[in-house]
Amino acid sequence: MSWVSPVKDDKALHEFEDGLKKAGEKYYVLFEIGLGTGLKLPDILDFRNRDVRGKESIELNIGKKNIRRIFKIPEKLQREIFCYTEGKDPEAWLFPGRSGSGKHLSKERVTRVMKKVGEDVGLPSVGGSTMRKTFAWNYYKATNDIYYLQNLLNHASPSITYRYIDENPVKKRTPEENQRSRSLLDQNGNGEKRIRLLQEALEDIGRSLNEPGKSDAFYGRVDCLLTEMEELTENFNRV
16 A cells, blocks of 8 residues: 655646646535544545535444544535535435436546546545545644644544644654653653553464464565564664
């Protein structure tokens, strides 16, 4: 699976949006919803017109634990949604699929269109999560509030959120964030406990490498995991 990055250059973002308009209005509006709210692509595809028309925010259960989150809809995006849904059946899919199918657009179709438009405008690292990552990057750039994003996106730690927006968490952390991390890691030996859990998980994976019947996909996941850990360790030691 190729890495998908946020679009951090405004000019490139505008060119990408123009390309989506040419591909079809629904692709442009879909991207704008993700870009403006931080919602995931599958959640957006599940919407019907009534779910977003005239709304200032959207409440959803997200993640495996069904945690409730509120996603705000900016005013400009509210107007775009209003125009897009004008005169349409409130019960119809917001982004319908092939005529007569009765289904909404597929995730695969949307991802293919976004990748194609991205390639056309010189953005090879584009995919279905680009809009959400770009939302997160824009919010962080404007507010420097990584903890709000961590909570909204349901990430386990700020470090995950930093990596999600393609930023080095070690270099970007503020003195206050470092102080908070020190307190959390010192409390009840949490730092040592987390390291031991990681060690045990890696040992389990290591033992599994020699088990018969493991698929090629398993070894691919292990390779990706090790590559990411090697890069993280290199970045950690470099600072």
